[in-house]
Amino acid sequence: MKDSADGTSRLNIGHDSTRVHSTRTVTFFLRKILPYLGRRALFIGPQIFGVLLLVFVFVRLIPGDPARLMAGPFVNDAALGRLRESWGLSDPLHIQFSIYVKNIFQGDLGSSWYTGNPVLTDIMIRLPATAELIILALLASLIFLLPIGLKSVSPGGGVGKKIAGKALFAYGMAAGAFPDFWLALLLILIFYAVLGWAPPPTGQLDIAMSAPTRITGMYLVDSLITGNWIVFKASLSHLILPVFTLTFVYGGGILKIGIVESEKIQRSKFINFAKVSGLPPSQIQRYITRAVQPSVATMTAVTFGFLIGGAVLVETVFSWGGLGQYAVQSVINSDYAAVQGVVLVLAVINLFIYIVVDILYFLIDPRIKNLG
Secondary structure (H helix, E strand, O other): OHHHHHHHHHHHHHHHHHHHHHHHHHHHHHHHHHHHHHHHHHHHHHHHHHHHHHHHHHHOOOOOOHHHHHHOOOOOHHHHHHHHHHOOOOOOHHHHHHHHHHHHHOOOOOEOOOOOOEHHHHHHHHHHHHHHHHHHHHHHHHHHHHHHHHHHOOOOOOHHHHHHHHHHHHHHHHHHHOOHHHHHHHHHHHHHHHOOOOOOOOOOOOOOOOOOOOOOOOHHHHHHHHOOHHHHHHHHHHHHHHHHHHHHHHOHHHHHHHHHHHHHHHOOHHHHHHHHOOOOHHHHHHHHHHHHHHHHHHHHHHHHHHHHHHHHHHHHHOOOOOHHHHHHHHHHOOOHHHHHHHHHHHHHHHHHHHHHHHHHHHHHOHHHHOOO
């Protein structure tokens, strides 16, 4: 009976502890995160409106007349005028902008004259291909580059470890200087043209291969979910070079900030106290890694924005068929609606990423969590 009573008591204590932890989590969300999201929401609208206004004005400074491109070089002026009027290009700019904003609130980003499809449809088709490249490049930076960098400057080790740390830091400083399209072309030359190890730069799959059943739009994920291992292998092989290019060029910032913050934290008072207290090196390294997380989270958000820009040229080199290649095609063809739609969607995604990172700050930085 006593054992039973003790077991029941321990079970009740466990339930009470879980209930207290859940209550604290809800209280923390209501007191800190929810008010913060409310404050951020006040700025999201003006930010998006500013992006809309700027891109609307600047896209019309692109050389080329979309009506002339649509109609061809031999159309007469009367037919050209009718075409401009049907597409709303003959209206004053402020009228065009007001109509565009009104349509956005109705979920209409306009139609692409080049593809003939609604811009939103084109974006939804191509966005997963770009997202696949960016997500894998970020994961490679966080899973491979960052741990190697933190290990190279961790406490202890000999001369070789210090040399490796300096070499990695030098790479982090120089990585951004490499033109991404140049590195992509170089990799294609070496691994496809010379060695024959890589598949041809024909997009996400071989030309004769059909895409997997669409679930997320990401070929690697969809082929994995549906168990289409032939497509999975082909998709993975096509991803290696573009993902390596983006990781090598843009992952250096994450590596560098991790190394710099790690070295700074190792000289801090609380780490010195931990060493004097006799804590094992593995425990001290866990403290360092946790203290580095806020800075790494911020740099990851910044790198995400850089990767969106880098994906434009890399997708073009590899004929990837993603959103970056679609943006280049839209600019070349003076496809106003498509350019505006791409910029708007990417701006919203960037704002969302920064909000997520700010929420992560609340969760991983105890200095913020314990305020107030």
